[in-house]
Amino acid sequence: MKLFLNQTSPYARAVRILIVERGLEDKVELCWCDPWNDDAQLLEANPAGRVPALVTDSGTPISESLLIASYIDSLNSEVSSDNKEDVMHLAGVGQGLMEAAFALVITHKYIDEGNNPSVLTKRRFSVIERSLLHLEQNIAHFGHHDLSMGTIIVAVALDYLAFRLPELGVAKQYPALEAWRAGVANRPSFKTTAFG
Ligand SMILES: N[C@@H](CCC(=O)N[C@@H](CS)C(=O)NCC(=O)O)C(=O)O
Incomplete structure (x- = not known):
């Protein structure tokens, strides 16, 4: 492939x-x-x-x-389908968070909004805030075993926020989420694929 x-x-x-x-x-x-x-x-x-x-x-x-x-x-028959709904839920929330962060970064790069953020920009900040709060409150459902598609997307979205939008101070505002992200980020799969 x-x-x-x-x-x-x-x-x-x-x-x-x-x-x-x-x-x-x-x-x-x-x-x-x-x-x-x-x-x-x-x-x-x-x-x-x-x-x-x-x-x-x-x-x-x-x-x-x-x-x-x-x-x-x-492709992998060993991937558990036990908690498929939770995995899909997290994948959707993580994707929404990733899209909002990415859209902000791209808007900032290609469109000059000056000091007047557009309605879309404000809505994306709201998406980020709501998604982070939701994830922080639901961290107990993330599971502790192998990473799923859902938890990987959430962890990468959090890493992307730290990489591109550090001024949002996500790590300080959402300590439980940050502790979880830091643990996941220690895995070789995350270390060898770091943004850069
Ligand atoms: N919804 C798509 C988004 C993919 C996406 O936006 N990729 C960006 C890079 S992060 C890209 O290739 N942008 C080039 C462009 O929009 O022309 C997915 O989940 O794969």
Whole structure:
């Protein structure tokens, strides 16, 4: 399989971590690319021109990180389906948090809003606040065993906030979540895929 990715995409990193956690690292060739520069091979794999994109062994391209993550998990029959609803719930909340953070970063980079944040920007800050509060209050449901697609997405979203929006001070405001994130970030799958 081939995975198109770059070094700063939280979506691509979540997929990459899942691949490592599921022991599939040797089966996936990493294809580094610049999604902001109309990379020809990436566009062939994903007309939207976004990372991550996975090309399966049969040559079928799959885009959208959640779909890729579901595909990766479907390859491993040992992945428990006991708490599927919790996993899907966390994956959705984590993805919402990631999207809001990413949208803020991209808006800041490409659109000059000056000192007047748009309605959309304000809504994204609200998404971040509500999602973090929800996660902090529900940390007991994260499970303590192997990482799931859901917990990986949440942990990567938190790491992305620390990487791109440190001024929000998430770690100080949500101590339980930060303690959990710091523990997960110690895993080799997180250390070897650090943003940079
Ligand atoms: N919903 C998509 C989002 C992917 C995405 O936005 N990727 C960004 C990098 S973090 C990208 O490739 N952007 C290039 C562009 O929008 O042109 C997913 O979950 O995979």
